[in-house]
Amino acid sequence: MRIGEHLYLVGSEQFGLSHPLDCNCYLIDGGSALALVDTGFGLGVDDILANMQADGFDPARLTHILITHAHYGHFGGAAELRERTGAQIGGPALGADILRDPYLEPGMRYNIKFDRYPPGFEAHACPPDFVFDDGDTFAVGDISLKVIVVQGHTKDSTCFLFEDGGKRGLLTGDVVFYGGKLGLLNLEGFSMDDYRRDIHKLTDLGVDMLLPGHSVFVLRRGQSHIRRAAHKLGDFVMPETFFETNEFMWERDYLKVMSE
Numbered sequence: 001m002r003i004g005e006h007l008y009l010v011g012s013e014q015f016g017l018s019h020p021l022d023c024n025c026y027l028i029d030g031g032s033a034l035a036l037v038d039t040g041f042g043l044g045v046d047d048i049l050a051n052m053q054a055d056g057f058d059p060a061r062l063t064h065i066l067i068t069h070a071h072y073g074h075f076g077g078a079a080e081l082r083e084r085t086g087a088q089i090g091g092p093a094l095g096a097d098i099l100r101d102p103y104l105e106p107g108m109r110y111n112i113k114f115d116r117y118p119p120g121f122e123a124h125a126c127p128p129d130f131v132f133d134d135g136d137t138f139a140v141g142d143i144s145l146k147v148i149v150v151q152g153h154t155k156d157s158t159c160f161l162f163e164d165g166g167k168r169g170l171l172t173g174d175v176v177f178y179g180g181k182l183g184l185l186n187l188e189g190f191s192m193d194d195y196r197r198d199i200h201k202l203t204d205l206g207v208d209m210l211l212p213g214h215s216v217f218v219l220r221r222g223q224s225h226i227r228r229a230a231h232k233l234g235d236f237v238m239p240e241t242f243f244e245t246n247e248f249m250w251e252r253d254y255l256k257v258m259s260e
């Protein structure tokens with residue numbers, strides 16, 4: 001689904017593009033290079049490749065698989081996608097251990113404990129071919145991505161800033177969502193102190209397109225959603241978490257119905 005001049009959404013639970021456990025998976029067309037940002041859980045790989053093809057891209061042209069943070073719903077498909085396309089996996093330096101051994105991912109312990117994964121689930125490691133860290137910039141063909149690490153949701157949470165057709169886009173992973181909601185969790189690696197310390201990195205970017213890892217994206221006035229998030233982090237009242245209103249995603253009966 002084309003959403004920008006060189007930007008596509010090719011996987012997503014909420015937009016009905018791939019498996020119910022998939023995050024939003026964005027495709028950036030840099031001309032000579034193609035990057036997939038996040039891969040979903042791994043059960044939507046066929047859908048993601050079919051969506052790429054429907055948008056006019058031969059999956060064999062994929063060069064980069066970029067992971068915003070080491071939560072399994074964002075990188076579970078990376079190993080298979082690398083195998084089927086030949087693309088290189090780039091992950092956050094601070095999440096590389098988990099990409100190498102996904103059973104270290106703290107949320108996975110809870111999801112197994114609460115029986116939220118499909119029967120026969122096995123996690124797939126995806127050792128990164130390269131890693132990136134805060135302040136790095138790298139090219140996907142003609143498009144340059146700036147790496148901004150905003151800790152809070154996790155220690156490795158990465159946003160990518162880029163320009164597309166005169167608009168400024170920010171891929172936010174689980175850092176900031178529509179309406180300024182935040183990725184607050186009761187989970188190891190999460191920290192309100194980190195969020196409060198790092199949110200300023202996003203407050204002055206003039207973002208048009210806010211492209212979160214789940215649910216609604218916006219193509220204009222993205223910065224206003226970030227402003228609301230920063231405003232809430234500047235107060236002492238606990239901000240809203242995206243994951244509360246979307247907890248249905250994690251309910252077993254929802255998953256069962258949606259996967260049939």
Ligand SMILES: [Zn+2]
Nearest residue numbers: 069071153174
């Ligand atoms: Zn996450």
